[in-house]
Structure formats: C-alpha cells, structure tokens
Amino acid sequence: MEGEIPVTAPVVLAVRPDVLVIRADPYAGPVDVLLDGRRLFSVRLEDHPAARIPWPEALRPHLRGRGTIALRRPGYDPGAEVTADLGHGGRFTVTDASGRDLVVNKWGRLGRALGDSDPGVTDRLLDHAEEVAAVLERDLGLEPFITGGTLLGAVREGRLLGHDDDVDLGYVSTQDDPSAVAREGFEVGRVLRRAGFSVLRHSAGHLQMHFSHDGVSDHYVDVFAGFIREGHWHQLFCIRHPARRADLLPRTTVTIAGRRMPAPADVELALEANYGPGWRVPDPAFRFETPLATRRRLETWFPGMHVDREDWALRPERDDVSARARRVVALEPGFPALDLGCGAGADTAFLADRLGRAVGLDWNEIALARARTAVVGKNADIRSVNFRDLRAVIRSGARLAAEEHGWVVLVGRLLTVLDEPARDNVLRMLGMVLRRGGLAVVDPGEASPRFGAQALRHGLVVEHAPHWLEVRRAPATVGAA
Structure with a gap:
C-alpha cells in the first residue's frame, strides 16, 4: 500500500554503463526507475527476464556523473537507493536546454512529464484545451471531448496523469467515409490556424497545438478525429472498437x-477501446499494441506526416559553414540560395551574405529557432516545411517558384533521414523551384542508386561534378510552367 514497502520491493544490485542489475520477487509487472527520487523511465519486468534492465537508447548520451538509483512498483514506496557513479564527474542529470527534467516517454524518446512541471501547468493545459474545444464547437459544430490519457487520468485519479505530457481531445465526425473525414480534418487545421493556434499536423486526422510559457515550450494539446464505420468507433491513432454513435454522443462530463x-457518453467503453480491459490498474510502462488490422486501416486512411520528426530533432546541428556552401559561392551562380535542411542556419546566413539573399527550410523546431537567430539582420528567411506532407511541399514550392528568377539549392542531409515518399517530395520541390534556371547540389553519398530515375520523373537531370551531384531542370522544360 501507499507509504509501505512490500517484502517483494525490487532493489538495484548494481548500476553499470549498459544495464541495471536488479532483484525482484515476483519478477513481473511495471516498475519505475528513479533518478534522485524522480521517475526517469518505466519497464515491465517480464520484458527483461535476465534480471537486467538495459538503459533506454535515448538516455545513453546522458549516462555520466553520480546519482541515486532506485526502483518502485506503482502504488508503493521505492526500494533502497543505490549511489551510482558513471564517470566523467558531476551529477547524473537528464534535462533539456532550459534545465528542465526529462523522462523517457512511452515512445522511447526524451520528453517532459507533467509530474516534473510547475503546478500551474495543469491550469494552463486545461485553459488551452477549453479554448481549442470552443473553436471546434463554434466554427465547425463539432462536439469535442477529452480522450486517451486525459480521460484515463480524470476517471481513475481525478487529475492529469503525472507521467503524461499533454491533453487529448477527440471528436466524432458526422461522416463515415475516411476520405470525407480526412477532408474535414484538414478544415479543422485551417480553422484552428485562423484562430491563432500554432498547429502541427501529424496526419489528416491528428493535429497538435503547441504552447509556450515564460519564453519556452510548455505543453501541447492533441486533437484526434473519430468516426463510426461498420459498427466500429475509429479514432486516430489506435482505436477500432465495436460501438455506436450513441456510445460517444451526447457528451457527459x-x-x-x-x-x-x-x-x-460511455467513458468506460472509451477507455477500454484505448487501453484494454485492464485500464483501471495503473501502468506507467504501458505501450500501445495496436492490432495489425486496425493499424493497417488507420495508416492507409490517414498516413502519418510527422513520423520522423522526433528523430529529425535529435540530429546534431553544425554551427560552422559547410565546404559545399563555400564551393557554391565560388561558382558565382547569379541566383539567390535555397537551403533545404538548413538546420541551425550557418549555411543560410553565409549564403545570404555572399549571394544577396537566402531561404532556409527545415522542420526541426529547435534548429529553426537557432537558424532564425543566425540570420538576424540578413536578407534571409527561415521557414518550417514538413517534407512528408505533399500539400506543404507543393504550397512552399509554388511560393518559391512564383519568384521571377532561378535558385541555387543546397540539399542538406534530407535524403538520408527521410523515407521514400518524402525524398520524392524533395525532388518534386526541386522540379518546381528550378523551372526558371539554377541548380541543386547534392552529396553523392546521400543519393540512392535510383536517384537519377526518380529525378527524371520530375523533369530533372542529374550530372556528376567533382564534389557533388548537380541537379537541373531538363533543357526542354526550363521556363515551362
């Protein structure tokens, strides 16, 4: 019970650079790993039968210094602490650039948890969730309700879950055809942007509104589309459960x-659809295990647009000017520069100085903030573009292509970190922006063997230069609309 350490409290026997060696009886169930008394990550013991818990991959860059490590079963006090020394001096901490504590979230990535935030974050989150819901009701006639972890915390504990990081809102569309639900989802995004929210689109049916506090990123609100089809409630990103519309609407509180x-309307049905029949039992190590048939349906109807975004944000960003940018300037191309995958903006700033103007595109918000600082006072523009989102690529490419000149384009590390459809979107953009002349330079090591054939589909030809591949519009298509 709370405040009482059971006889079977798990304990840490040794802390090693690769694993925690532990003892636990019974060796099953969820366990929190604590660093200096706060939850750092959670695991299910049965997933690690050798009594060794490996450090999550996301933590490996932080494994240095001294700290206390302990284990805790949910609902009980922790077992005995062990002082760990992982070398390199100092304290073992896991924090963001603002010094705020981070945890390993349910996706295996580092993020912030509400339990580590200041007490005011709950009111800020709920205030913004109410504002988002009010716009959806007023402008679109939707009936949004809390869902996911927000509903779970409300029903089970009367509060937001300490290991959660957002508020989840869902709605039930009046449509039952996935394409109509997707069209409605894009309209939801347009309405929320017009209302002044900073909207990040993960798919046609999943939006995220980000909010700052005291000048730093603070929290976000998710909006998930749902609909009834063939006797099942479907909701992004993982629900397909037998239900009628009357099981969800009219809303309760x-x-x-x-x-x-x-x-x-039926909160228990909604929670079972999301978390299974065991939703009443706290499980901070919970992982979504979406049935294959459900995942195939939802991913086909609503393909993800930000699948790689977190990995993209973890890229190390260079602060020095690349050799490729210096060589491009030496060509005296006579065009302004377009820096695709601009990162922290070092090349963009350099190109703006040497070529008179530059535009940098990226979708790592951390890098974009640094890039905007790097180009202050220069004739340069930094823009966020999701290369997985064809609509965003065409919109951005059309804006650039409308200018009455060609471009010299640096293609950064995009091609190695994007999947096949997104790489094709990059070539589509090049086909648009080079229609008035200019060239794009690509590192040969980043181009696949099929790169030339893929480029040709977008009216582009690829030539080998001493230091790079040069991509241009095919001669017959230069100047074509």
Whole structure:
C-alpha cells in the first residue's frame, strides 16, 4: 500500500554503463526507475527476464556523473537507493536546454512529464484545451471531448496523469467515409490556424497545438478525429472498437483537478477501446499494441506526416559553414540560395551574405529557432516545411517558384533521414523551384542508386561534378510552367 514497502520491493544490485542489475520477487509487472527520487523511465519486468534492465537508447548520451538509483512498483514506496557513479564527474542529470527534467516517454524518446512541471501547468493545459474545444464547437459544430490519457487520468485519479505530457481531445465526425473525414480534418487545421493556434499536423486526422510559457515550450494539446464505420468507433491513432454513435454522443462530463470537462457518453467503453480491459490498474510502462488490422486501416486512411520528426530533432546541428556552401559561392551562380535542411542556419546566413539573399527550410523546431537567430539582420528567411506532407511541399514550392528568377539549392542531409515518399517530395520541390534556371547540389553519398530515375520523373537531370551531384531542370522544360 501507499507509504509501505512490500517484502517483494525490487532493489538495484548494481548500476553499470549498459544495464541495471536488479532483484525482484515476483519478477513481473511495471516498475519505475528513479533518478534522485524522480521517475526517469518505466519497464515491465517480464520484458527483461535476465534480471537486467538495459538503459533506454535515448538516455545513453546522458549516462555520466553520480546519482541515486532506485526502483518502485506503482502504488508503493521505492526500494533502497543505490549511489551510482558513471564517470566523467558531476551529477547524473537528464534535462533539456532550459534545465528542465526529462523522462523517457512511452515512445522511447526524451520528453517532459507533467509530474516534473510547475503546478500551474495543469491550469494552463486545461485553459488551452477549453479554448481549442470552443473553436471546434463554434466554427465547425463539432462536439469535442477529452480522450486517451486525459480521460484515463480524470476517471481513475481525478487529475492529469503525472507521467503524461499533454491533453487529448477527440471528436466524432458526422461522416463515415475516411476520405470525407480526412477532408474535414484538414478544415479543422485551417480553422484552428485562423484562430491563432500554432498547429502541427501529424496526419489528416491528428493535429497538435503547441504552447509556450515564460519564453519556452510548455505543453501541447492533441486533437484526434473519430468516426463510426461498420459498427466500429475509429479514432486516430489506435482505436477500432465495436460501438455506436450513441456510445460517444451526447457528451457527459468528468472532473479534472476540480474542473468539469466534456467526455464521451460511455467513458468506460472509451477507455477500454484505448487501453484494454485492464485500464483501471495503473501502468506507467504501458505501450500501445495496436492490432495489425486496425493499424493497417488507420495508416492507409490517414498516413502519418510527422513520423520522423522526433528523430529529425535529435540530429546534431553544425554551427560552422559547410565546404559545399563555400564551393557554391565560388561558382558565382547569379541566383539567390535555397537551403533545404538548413538546420541551425550557418549555411543560410553565409549564403545570404555572399549571394544577396537566402531561404532556409527545415522542420526541426529547435534548429529553426537557432537558424532564425543566425540570420538576424540578413536578407534571409527561415521557414518550417514538413517534407512528408505533399500539400506543404507543393504550397512552399509554388511560393518559391512564383519568384521571377532561378535558385541555387543546397540539399542538406534530407535524403538520408527521410523515407521514400518524402525524398520524392524533395525532388518534386526541386522540379518546381528550378523551372526558371539554377541548380541543386547534392552529396553523392546521400543519393540512392535510383536517384537519377526518380529525378527524371520530375523533369530533372542529374550530372556528376567533382564534389557533388548537380541537379537541373531538363533543357526542354526550363521556363515551362
């Protein structure tokens, strides 16, 4: 029970650079790993039968210094602490650039948890969730309700879950055809942007609104599309469960931290659809295990547009000017520069100085903030473009192509970090922006064996130069609309 250490409390026997050696009886169930008393990550013991818990990959860059490590079963006090020394001096900490504590989230990535945030974050989150919901009701006639982990915390604990990091809102479309639901999802995004929210689109049915506090990123609100089809409730990104519309609407209410929030009509059905029949038992090590048939349906109807975004944000960003940018300037191309995958903006700033103007495109928000600082006072523009989103690529490419000149384009590390459809989108953009002349330079090591054939589909030809591949519009298509 709370405040009481059971006889079977798990304990740490040794802390090694690769694993934690532990003892636990029974060797099953979820366990939190604590660093200096705060939850750092959670695992299910049965997933590690050798009594060794490997450090999550996301933590490996941080494994240095001294700290105390302990284990805790949910609902109980932790076992005995062990002082660990992983070398290199200092304290063992896992923090962001602002010094705020990070945890390994359910996706295996580092992120912030509400339990580590200041007490005011709950009110800020709920205030913004109410503002988003009000826009959806007023402008689109939708009936949004809390869903996912937000609903789970409200029903089970009356609060937001400490290991969660957002508020989840869902709605039930009046449409049952996935293409119509997707069209509606794009309209939802347009409406929310017009209302002044910073909207990140993950798919046609999943949006995220990001909010800052005291000048730093603070929290976000998710909006998930849902609909009834063939006797099942479908909701992005993982729900397909037998249900009728009457199981979800009209809405009821639940309480979060003393505040009434809209909820599905049958909250127990909604929670079982999301978390299975064991949703009443706390499990910080929970992982979504979406049935293959459900995943295939939802990913086919609503393909993800930001699948690689977190990996993209973990790229090390260079602050020095690349040799490729210096060689491009030496060519005296006579065109302004376009820097695809501009990162922290070192090349963009350099090109703006030497060529008179530059535009940098990326979709790593951390790098974009640095790039905007790097180009202050220069004739340069930094823009966020999701290369997985064909609509965004065409919109951005058309804007650049509308200018009455050609471009010299640096293609950074895009081609090695994007999947096949997104790489094709990069070539589509090049086909648009080079229609008035200019060239794109690509590192040969980043181009696949099929690169030339793929480029040709977009009216491009690829030539080998001493230091790079040069991509141009095919001669017959230069100047064509």
